[in-house]
Amino acid sequence: MFSRDNWREIFQTIQKNKLRTFLSGFTVALGILIFVVLFGFGNGLINTFQLFFEDDAQNIITFFPGQTTMPYKGYKSGRQIEFDKSDLSDIEKDFPLFLEYVTPRISRSYLTKYKNESNNYSTRGVAPSHQFAEKTIIMKGRYLDQLDIQKKTKIAVIGRLVEKDLFGQEDAIGNYIDLGGSVFKVVGVYQDDGGDDEERRVYVPYTTLQLIEKNTDKVDQIIVAFRPELGYTGAIALEKSLSTFFKEKKFIKPSDQNGIYIRNVAEGLKQTQQLARVLQLIVSFVAFGTIIAGIIGISNIMVFVVKERTKELGIRKALGATPKSVISTILLESIFITTISGVVGMIIGIAILSSLDKTLEDFFITNPYIDLPVAIFATVVLIIFGGVAGYIPAKRAARIKPIVALRDE
């Protein structure tokens, strides 16, 4: 069946019937190509969704103070809730097993000046662990440390674009900037994957900011990072007990939804992952449909090929071709063509995916890719069905009596 003579015969048939070969090869190659590209786009879509969240840490629950809307324990409704330093330490004391770190955030917008350049930037007073919550990457110098918090030092860590705006070509490290009237020493420059806005910020120790603002101990937001081992359910449970803790401490009626606001990344992440999964499912469905269409295409062509060759097969049978040799000739030819063109389609598809890389980011497709086993699996499926599609008409052709096949017209 696999003798050299056999292959020579098959190659000759392929060479002498270029259009036929091209048509069946093209169908298969296109089917695999579209499958690979579509599947890759699906993966790219998921990548994009993951990137949205990778910019910040994913084990974060943020608490925002709000205004009460219900009277409770002698307090009127409409009371503004405020967080302060004691809340931080209380959380750390009460939930040590569940937490990785806690950091406050005080957000201000200051006119920031260096020499003749000035601009308004959002300035955040934070603790050192805030670096992990935002996934801030230090390019040069250093981030805030615990000593800065204790000594309330006037140091600042500025974004890459802040340095570019204010310092131009100059190195910002060691220079002094004016932040809303106070002078801060720049000790670090950072970058952030979250986009330009995130790189136009200034981080200072929150204690320093509190000192400037008449030595208060208020903070705007409290960011809590839970241990990732908690998982989704653990995170939701922790969110609930922290909420209860805050409501109790701040005398907010448990049913009051507006006393504090909570944003739990875990929740959004789960929803987004579900959405991405549904999208992937849809894309897989379409890709699967493409494979089916490819199989139908190759089946049609094989039926046509066998029909077209009926007379030739009749001649061959009259000259002594056994049914087995007729079937194996057609089958080997079809498997050969589908294999070659399937692999070609797969390689082109993968090449297209890797060449696109980041060019489709505007369409929410980031780094489209396909796992090689998936691509190979699809190709093999198409080859097998191409074989089956060839086998059925080939078997019928092998059964045709030579006289029927040889009859004129």
Next chain:
Amino acid sequence: MIQIKDLHKSYKMGKNSLHVLKGINFNVEEGELVAIMGSSGSGKSTLLNILGMLDELDEGSYTLDGVPIKNLNETKAAQYRNKFLGFVFQSFNLINYKSAAENVALPLYYQKVPRKERQEKALKYLAQVGLKEWANHLPSELSGGQKQRVAIARAMAAEPKVLLADEPTGALDSTTSYEVMDLIQKINDQGNTILIVTHEPDIADMCKRIVHLKDGVIIEDKKIEQVRAAKYV
């Protein structure tokens, strides 16, 4: 070489059954050149198809070179065809994408003859039919007579016991027909057994024996004085 006894064959046409061959008895000795004649519908092609194992008989027996041809499965029939029989068709039936030499070598391919030997034999038989220079031409580049000569070379290449020709001159003009008959006579002169189905009397006269079929029975079976085709060429 060929013994046929009480051969019957009918075809089902819907509900009706068409009785084509109604008890044929006939023998062919080695080296004979037999013309099977008859008008269309007389059953001559059916007889040839049964002789060629392209069709199965309903009743009776058929022995070819001492081998009973009965209840053959497809594979066995293919092997017997390959070993015993060479076919020449009215419409040549060459494979159009293969060169003359490749067409001639095809039956040898199915005999699993090594490639080198196949090519040598193909050229040898092409030379016998006078087409050695055309070995690498495609059928589309050959004239009708040349095509039929290639087909004859192909039929001979497998060195069959019997050569079966179904209207070998049916698609050719008379000059070319005589050329082809001349070739067939020469092959017969070498001792090969040949059966020709034809409805042309002048072609039949060039054989050594004429079997006349009418309505599925043999009405005449006579040996004749062969007319040599060479004198018309």
